Amino acid sequence: MSEALDNLCGPGKQLQAEATDAQEFAGLVRSGMARLNDARNTSLALESRFDLAYNAAHSLSLAALRRLGYRASNRYIVFQVLPHTLGLGPEVWRVLDKCHNMRNRGEYEGLLDVDERLVADLIVATQAVGEALPA
């Protein structure tokens, strides 16, 4: 198993060890892909599409982590470990990490300033996570 992930794993750390569960994995992938699909629906408000794509990215990134036998203690870590869970680079995980920070500012400070560019790029990055996951 990945040494980088093992180093992040332990009591009080960002990851906890927890045996993989095939049903949970399938559920996360299914709901992630469904929301990713809906995020492409241009009749929805841009903010809604952002929420759908962001939550899809979270589900799929969490699935990647659960598949390897880890659970996350917080939301942002699932994106930061994508280089280790799925071998994805900064062009994917940094985009998701940025969207995570934007989502927090939107949820907690009422400052959701999303535009077409960001939502389009979030969808591309989320799609890359979905494609990197083994079926």
Next chain:
Amino acid sequence: MLAVLFGNPARSFYANEVIALAQSGTGAVQRELAALTEAGLLIFNKQGNQKHYQANAAAPVFDELRGLVLKTMGMADVLRVALAPLAAQIEGAFIYGSVAKQQDTARSDIDVMIVSASLAYADVFGALESATHRLDRKVNPTLYTPADIARRIAGDNAFLTRVMKQPKIWLMGNEETLHVRSA
């Protein structure tokens, strides 16, 4: 060496770190560190058997030196080099936020605004990754098209209005080119 120390004034560095980051010779760096400490520009303290050096924020020329470093050889240069492969697609780029206002700490993000009609976040993050590691700071780019900028200025967008009024460190282009093109 000044770029290392005055580019990250909130933390101290041990001598070997400065030598590695400044990509310079041991003897030369050691002599410079001693001379700058003597002149009051650096603070020296010993932690165990490590000699730590930090930019002295109380030095009378601290603000000037830091400004000089930021503008000439510090993070601006590193970011400019990182973005250079994308330059043909960039209308303007600048650092804003706490770094440009000189209120940053070693853990502050470096906020960068990039104006481009064609770039995607994936391109920008791919290009900036090396700079993130070299500066040991998170770079937070915001990407707008010239039309986005014009629309936000016209709509009195709170974020952009605030950014445009703040101090900036220009990486590419300047205030005039941006305004002309977005008008």
